[in-house]
Amino acid sequence: MKKIGMVSLGCDKNRVDSEKVLYTLQQAGYKVVSNGADADIIIINTCAFIDAAKKVSIDTILEYADLKEKENKKLVVIGCLAQRYATELAEQLPEVDLFVGIDSYRNIAEILEDKFGRVVMMPEPSFCEKGRILTTPAHYAYLKIADGCNNFCSYCAIPFIRGRYRSYPVEALLEEAWGLADQGVKELIVVAQDTTRYGKDLYGDYRLKTLLRKLIELPFTKIRLLYAYPELIDDELIELISTEEKMAKYLDIPLQHIDDNVLKRMNRRSRSGEIYALLDKIKSRAPEIALRSSFIVGFPQESEEEFDKLKSFIAQNYIDYAGFFPYSREENTVAAEMKGQILARIKKAREKELSKLQSINIVNTHKKYLGRTMKVIYEGIDYTKSCFVGRNEYNAPEIDTKVYFTSKIPLAIGEYYNVKITETGFHLKGETVE
Numbered sequence: 001m002k003k004i005g006m007v008s009l010g011c012d013k014n015r016v017d018s019e020k021v022l023y024t025l026q027q028a029g030y031k032v033v034s035n036g037a038d039a040d041i042i043i044i045n046t047c048a049f050i051d052a053a054k055k056v057s058i059d060t061i062l063e064y065a066d067l068k069e070k071e072n073k074k075l076v077v078i079g080c081l082a083q084r085y086a087t088e089l090a091e092q093l094p095e096v097d098l099f100v101g102i103d104s105y106r107n108i109a110e111i112l113e114d115k116f117g118r119v120v121m122m123p124e125p126s127f128c129e130k131g132r133i134l135t136t137p138a139h140y141a142y143l144k145i146a147d148g149c150n151n152f153c154s155y156c157a158i159p160f161i162r163g164r165y166r167s168y169p170v171e172a173l174l175e176e177a178w179g180l181a182d183q184g185v186k187e188l189i190v191v192a193q194d195t196t197r198y199g200k201d202l203y204g205d206y207r208l209k210t211l212l213r214k215l216i217e218l219p220f221t222k223i224r225l226l227y228a229y230p231e232l233i234d235d236e237l238i239e240l241i242s243t244e245e246k247m248a249k250y251l252d253i254p255l256q257h258i259d260d261n262v263l264k265r266m267n268r269r270s271r272s273g274e275i276y277a278l279l280d281k282i283k284s285r286a287p288e289i290a291l292r293s294s295f296i297v298g299f300p301q302e303s304e305e306e307f308d309k310l311k312s313f314i315a316q317n318y319i320d321y322a323g324f325f326p327y328s329r330e331e332n333t334v335a336a337e338m339k340g341q342i343l344a345r346i347k348k349a350r351e352k353e354l355s356k357l358q359s360i361n362i363v364n365t366h367k368k369y370l371g372r373t374m375k376v377i378y379e380g381i382d383y384t385k386s387c388f389v390g391r392n393e394y395n396a397p398e399i400d401t402k403v404y405f406t407s408k409i410p411l412a413i414g415e416y417y418n419v420k421i422t423e424t425g426f427h428l429k430g431e432t433v434e
Contacts, residue, residue: 004030005039007064008135009057010047012191012226014079015135016144018045021078021105023131028109032133036064041074041112046081048161050328057081065095076100076112080161086119102162130176132183137379139414140187140397141180145173145211149193151229153256154267154334155296155327158193165194167202170211177218186221186414187248187377189396195225196232209236216246221416222393224248230255230270230278235285242286248393251282252292258313259306262299267334272309279318290394292321297354298347299327301340307350314354317361321400324354359426362401366424373433376403376419378411387429390419407432 004025008018021043022032036042042064046057061077068075077089078100086099100111101121111120134141148163149156177188190212192198199207215223223246228237230253241247257263260271270278282289295310314322326347329336376390387404388411395401405419409432423429 001031002040003033005033005036005042008045010053012142013144014045016142019132019135021108022133024108043076046079048080048084084161090119138184141185142189142191143177144191145198146192157330157333160332165197165201167199174214177215181219188220189224191226194229196228209240216244222248224250226252228253230275238282238286241289249288250290250394255293256296257310259309262302262306290320293319294323296325296327297350298342300335300338302342314357320365322358324351326351362426366428369421369428370424373418373420375416377416378413401427403428405430
């Protein structure tokens with residue numbers, strides 16, 4: 001029995017693909033191992049979203065190419081980097097045995113048997129395998145409800161890599177979700193490149209809220225929604241998140257900027273007035289919802305005045321948690337050909353300035369939790385702090401802040417506990433209460 005090892009890079013959507021590929025191979029008779037050194041075949045699921053991600057992917061390939069040379073293993077590269085650059089990479093990286101495009105996963109077992117050549121790009125239907133081998137901690141998992149994107153933001157290569165937006169059928173998603181619940185998953189995190197667009201291509205109308213209501217009926221403790229585009233967030237969705245106990249009081253809205261001229265150059269659909277109106281509505285009707293967003297700094301032609309508008313917006317503390325990213329010039333995108341490309345040092349300085357400002361916001365936001373008792377899911381131990389570590393419903397895994405706490409009662413990973421917050425700051429600190 002041949003042994004498979006997987007290295008999954010990039011976003012949570014890519015992680016779901018990795019888990020389904022592993023399941024498909026396991027069903028075909030391969031044994032999945034967690035240590036690449038123990039594997040006969042090493043698969044690297046790559047990311048190609050921005051330059052930094054591409055560099056990590058290449059560095060990882062080279063690292064495992066060295067292991068392959070020493071131990072005679074088979075090295076396979078899949079994912080966005082393979083989809084986008086397979087021909088060039090095949091010439092530059094002779095150490096890699098196979099390059100497999102993202103539409104070929106359905107046939108991955110046969111591909112590993114060298115039935116289709118070294119570079120495999122098969123235009124198969126969307127890969128919606130329902131089985132998964134979880135690579136996350138057992139208590140949470142991601143549910144990818146669609147692939148591709150129709151938004152064609154001027155900076156983004158995803159539509160050229162992943163193709164047009166393709167929703168997965170509700171019935172298939174519910175079956176997959178049931179399988180995750182049966183594995184003990186407590187927190188289900190709903191993802192897509194644009195979750196709010198879900199269903200339009202398949203059913204003729206938007207079905208995200210319909211899907212969420214069906215997921216609420218399943219035995220999960222919390223359901224979290226990521227990547228909800230602002231123009232499709234309506235009163236009904238806000239009400240659903242606010243009032244349904246199982247919905248995490250959390251909403252990820254990728255805004256990218258606030259200046260109208262920059263938003264126009266980005267080919268974003270929302271403008272500053274609409275963004276402010278939406279955020280004011282959420283804050284007034286459902287103030288308990290924590291908002292997260294992402295922003296690009298140093299977009300082509302971004303002036304000091306345009307950057308100051310973004311800085312002013314961040315300073316107003318509309319957004320509870322945020323990620324800031326220097327603009328990455330991606331070939332074949334509209335923005336790559338724009339005049340007025342910003343110097344790397346300026347982009348880095350602007351990113352640092354906004355990150356520092358947002359850190360101050362987080363500290364101020366967390367003050368409202370002092371003395372409160374909140375549900376915290378226990379996820380591990382920080383031995384340097386001599387504390388247990390977890391998250392509340394206002395924090396998504398890996399990207400947001402944490403709750404550090406002590407306990408006089410026994411704890412089990414993945415279970416929820418009442419934690420009284422005794423100290424605030426960038427992270428929260430507390431102690432369990434019975």
